[in-house]
Amino acid sequence: DPFTQQEDFIGPKESMEIQCRIGADIHMAFDELTSLADTYDYNKEALERTERWAQISLDVHKQHRDDLGYRQSLYGVLQGGRWEDLRRSTAKKMGQMDFDGYGLGGAFLKSSLGDILTWCNEELPEHKPRHLLGLSRPDDILIGVENGAYTFDCVAPSREARHGRIYTKHGYYSLARQACQDCHEPLEVGCDCPTCQQGYTQSQLRQMMKSEDPKVREQYFRLSTIHNLRFTIRMMEEVRQAILDGTFQEYKEQFLKDYYGTKKKG
Ligand SMILES: [Zn+2]
Known part of the structure; x- marks a missing residue:
């Protein structure tokens, strides 16, 4: 705790109590995230822990989910690394538990993301929403959607905005580069987005980013984050429309060509 300088213990019970107090609409069950370097045996052991915590999370969440006067949701988190048997067995087990939806977790290699999502999807109950944890690159989002993910979350659009990385349809660029000055x-x-609509220019925003005044920099953080988040949300709006129109494949190919096909300007 940065305020009291005391160490705090957080387990599944504490995590649920905190999330219910914050009042988030969707909570994630307490889980253990393994790394790409962890072995099969370690993943299996960690998964058993995650499944045990899932039941505790459900029980505690049920006691507190209406505390703020409206019903808060809880998603189970599916781990299991890159192993098909672990992924399928945990999706089947968690799928039978009373969660409102499912978060797909883990450290992924891009090449295995589609497979892992498919394994989980085939075992999960069809009517429950699936959330892909911690990814926001356009190619990851498109692979996710294609393989059944409904929603996403990630720190990247805001963190990268603060560091001057600006997203556009034709790839990203760095505001720090000299060309933005003029x-x-x-x-x-x-x-x-409101930042672009209000007429802020690259030159102005670059200057704000490099300002000595922390208040001005903070304003830059907000303005650039608004742009990158709007870029990401607009992309999801387009994805949804393409699905409705039956043109998702064409949309995906065109988007990836525009975004990655041109030379990166950063
Ligand atoms: Zn914008």
């Missing part, structure tokens, strides 16, 4: 265009021409 650029009087918005972060992305045609963007409908």
Whole structure:
């Protein structure tokens, strides 16, 4: 605890109590995230812990989920590394538990993401939403959607905005590069985010980012984060529309070509 300088213990019970007090709409069960370097045996052992914690999380959540006067949801978290038998068995087990939805967790290699999602999806009850934890790159989102993920969360759009990485349809660029100093265009021409709509230019925002005044820098953090988040949300709106129109494959190919096909400007 940064305020009391005391060490705090957080287990599944404490995690649920804290999340219920914060009042989030969707909570994640307490889980153990393994790394790409962990062995099969270790993953199996960690998974048993995660499944035990899942039941405790459910029980404690049930006691507190209505405390704030509205019903808060709880998602079970599916781990199991890159092993098909672990992924399928935990999806089956958790799928029978009374969760409102499921978060797919783990350290993924890009090449195995689609497979892992498919294994989980085939075992989960069809009507429960699936959330992909911690990914936000356009190619990851498109692979996720394609393999059944409904929602995503990630720190990258805001963290990268603070460090000057600006997302556009044609890839990202760095505001720190010299060319932005004399650029009087918005972060992305045609963007409908409030930062671009209010007429802030790359030149102005670059200057704010490099300011000595922490208040000005903070303002830059907010303005650039708004842009990157809007970019990500707009992309999801387009994805949804493409699914409705039956043109998801074409959308995906065109998006990836525009985003990764051009030379990175950063
Ligand atoms: Zn914008």
